Amino acid sequence: MKVLNLQCEHQHTFEGWFASEDDFQQQRDRGLLACPVCGAAHVLKMPSAPRLNLGTPREEGSRLPADAPKAPQAPAPELQARLLKAMREIVAQTEDVGERFADQARAMHQGDIAQRNIRGRASPEVAMALIEEGIDVVPLPDLPAIKETLQ
Numbered sequence: 844m845k846v847l848n849l850q851c852e853h854q855h856t857f858e859g860w861f862a863s864e865d866d867f868q869q870q871r872d873r874g875l876l877a878c879p880v881c882g883a884a885h886v887l888k889m890p891s892a893p894r895l896n897l898g899t900p901r902e903e904g905s906r907l908p909a910d911a912p913k914a915p916q917a918p919a920p921e922l923q924a925r926l927l928k929a930m931r932e933i934v935a936q937t938e939d940v941g942e943r944f945a946d947q948a949r950a951m952h953q954g955d956i957a958q959r960n961i962r963g964r965a966s967p968e969v970a971m972a973l974i975e976e977g978i979d980v981v982p983l984p985d986l987p988a989i990k991e992t993l994q
């Protein structure tokens with residue numbers, strides 16, 4: 844099988860696959876070849892470029908500077924594990940007050956009850972209101988894996 848670089852009279856280039864160059868000549872002479880772009884039957888054979896590294900990554904990649912930006916990658920598994928561990932430690936050191944979070948946070952902020960680390964649920968609006976009142980609120984991602992290890 845031979846891959847030939849072909850060009851029609853309108854300078855459209857395309858590839859043709861032939862059993863041999865004789866096969867190409869015969870097909871062209873019989874008018875069987877046509878440009879896939881414009882359908883022109885007048886097709887010329889172009890000097891074939893050497894086709895190296897077919898099916899392998901292009902060599903140009905290795906010429907990029909070492910500090911070239913790389914494609915974004917998914918977080919490494921060890922990073923996810925570290926994040927999960929940190930989250931578990933936060934959860935282990937806090938008391939889950941659930942829906943009473945905003946009330947408890949305000950009571951602590953106003954000195955009505957003793958300070959302690961709590962976590963719980965609050966809507967984004969409530970969390971914003973707490974922050975505006977000067978109460979430190981840190982949103983935690985709701986990771987099922989954290990709860991699984993504690994319950």
Ligand SMILES: [Zn+2]
Nearest residue numbers: 851855878881
């Ligand atoms: Zn053409």
